[in-house]
Amino acid sequence: MFSSVKEKNSGFNFGLPVLTTKPSSSNGLTPLTAAPTTSVQPAFGTTTLTRDDNSEVTDSSETREPRPQFTFLGGQLKLESPWRNMDWTEEQKTSLMETITSYRRSCEEVPQARVLLLGPVSSGKSSFISSVQSVFNGRVTNRAMVGSFSSGFTKKLQSFNIRGKKGEDHTGLVLCDTMGMSEDGMTGLTLHDILSVVKGHVPEGHKFSPDQPVSASETVGYVKRPSLKDKVHCVAFVVDASKITTYPKGLSTTFKQLRKHISDLGVHQVALLTHVDQVCLQTAKDVTGVYESRTIQDVMGKAAALLGMSTSYIVPVKNYSSELDLDVNTDVLLLSAVDHILQYADLYFQDNAPQNKELKTALDL
Numbered sequence: 001m002f003s004s005v006k007e008k009n010s011g012f013n014f015g016l017p018v019l020t021t022k023p024s025s026s027n028g029l030t031p032l033t034a035a036p037t038t039s040v041q042p043a044f045g046t047t048t049l050t051r052d053d054n055s056e057v058t059d060s061s062e063t064r065e066p067r068p069q070f071t072f073l074g075g076q077l078k079l080e081s082p083w084r085n086m087d088w089t090e091e092q093k094t095s096l097m098e099t100i101t102s103y104r105r106s107c108e109e110v111p112q113a114r115v116l117l118l119g120p121v122s123s124g125k126s127s128f129i130s131s132v133q134s135v136f137n138g139r140v141t142n143r144a145m146v147g148s149f150s151s152g153f154t155k156k157l158q159s160f161n162i163r164g165k166k167g168e169d170h171t172g173l174v175l176c177d178t179m180g181m182s183e184d185g186m187t188g189l190t191l192h193d194i195l196s197v198v199k200g201h202v203p204e205g206h207k208f209s210p211d212q213p214v215s216a217s218e219t220v221g222y223v224k225r226p227s228l229k230d231k232v233h234c235v236a237f238v239v240d241a242s243k244i245t246t247y248p249k250g251l252s253t254t255f256k257q258l259r260k261h262i263s264d265l266g267v268h269q270v271a272l273l274t275h276v277d278q279v280c281l282q283t284a285k286d287v288t289g290v291y292e293s294r295t296i297q298d299v300m301g302k303a304a305a306l307l308g309m310s311t312s313y314i315v316p317v318k319n320y321s322s323e324l325d326l327d328v329n330t331d332v333l334l335l336s337a338v339d340h341i342l343q344y345a346d347l348y349f350q351d352n353a354p355q356n357k358e359l360k361t362a363l364d365l
């Protein structure tokens with residue numbers, strides 16, 4: 001067990017150095033060419049931005065200006081064949097929506113799979129929830145309070161029942177939004193608070209504060225004995241493709257610590273790589289090219305290293321940010337991500353449902 005205050009001071013409070021990046025532009029887009037003014041070494045040794053001809057971007061005015069947005073596209077942008085196969089059709093969208101709507105846990109006691117989205121500030125957690133809701137609503141809406149402040153927008157634990165198509169019941173999925181993990185160690189979620197959420201102790205609507213760790217005595221509505229339905233059944237890490245090379249060095253260590261503790265609780269983890277439209281011009285124009293983009297394949301590899309997980313757990317996503325209308329290809333990518341998440345959530349139920357546990361014990365004897 002973690003004692004709240006002790007843990008806060010034990011190196012788990014994401015004590016990461018301050019990163020002073022140029023703020024996002026007002027439309028929420030983070031200019032790719034903005035080389036951050038940073039007081040720390042970047043997470044990877046490959047932060048140098050290059051043009052199509054692979055020459056380095058060295059001119060400071062070039063690195064500060066938000067234009068052009070896609071300077072680090074590799075020489076050969078398009079792979080000969082996609083490295084994952086996707087069916088970009090209206091039929092596939094319908095089929096994925098039906099699969100998700102009819103998803104039922106392999107555990108009768110739990111009405112819905114609770115999936116926690118975790119990631120740095122502004123990585124696109126709330127946007128993912130809004131985007132998925134938009135697909136099922138049939139129009140772009142912003143229900144999950146997407147923000148644009150670099151200090152972080154979401155402060156509370158908020159659970160969103162994903163509803164099936166209009167008029168239909170809830171799907172078997174609840175997406176839980178949280179405060180962003182801080183990059184400066186001062187304002188974001190602590191490891192202690194994250195694990196309290198995963199274990200099911202944190203009440204809905206709890207407002208996180210790094211100064212007030214979640215505790216049985218201090219937190220109003222603290223769930224002392226969480227049941228299976230209160231717990232988190234899958235964690236989806238959310239990282240921003242356009243920031244992969246500039247996230248602070250300590251973030252990788254933080255992810256690895258987190259992954260270890262979450263794995264110890266028997267909870268499977270996947271990851272969403274958002275903002276793919278901001279690292280590849282071709283994908284921004286046409287999302288069906290996402291698995292043919294050498295740049296995105298490269299960023300996926302970097303995300304895998306950052307998170308300490310295989311790329312097979314990671315899916316690229318383009319959230320709705322400035323669009324007013326749905327696009328079938330964007331929907332297919334978003335729904336595939338939900339389908340991917342549900343497969344790992346179900347593993348939790350297979351391992352932890354009482355009837356399966358009894359069976360497992362019998363087989364082990």
Ligand SMILES: Nc1nc2c(ncn2[C@@H]2O[C@H](COP(=O)(O)OP(=O)(O)OP(=O)(O)O)[C@@H](O)[C@H]2O)c(=O)[nH]1
Nearest residue numbers: 028122123124125126127147152153154180275319
């Ligand atoms: N272009 C683009 N913009 C995105 C994408 N996902 C999110 N955004 C934008 O990124 C900004 C931050 O998104 P949020 O969804 O608020 O991020 P968050 O992780 O919930 O942030 P906090 O709650 O502050 O931790 C918003 O301006 C979004 O519109 C994406 O896939 N592509």
Ligand SMILES: [Mg+2]
Nearest residue numbers: 125126153154
């Ligand atoms: Mg948010």
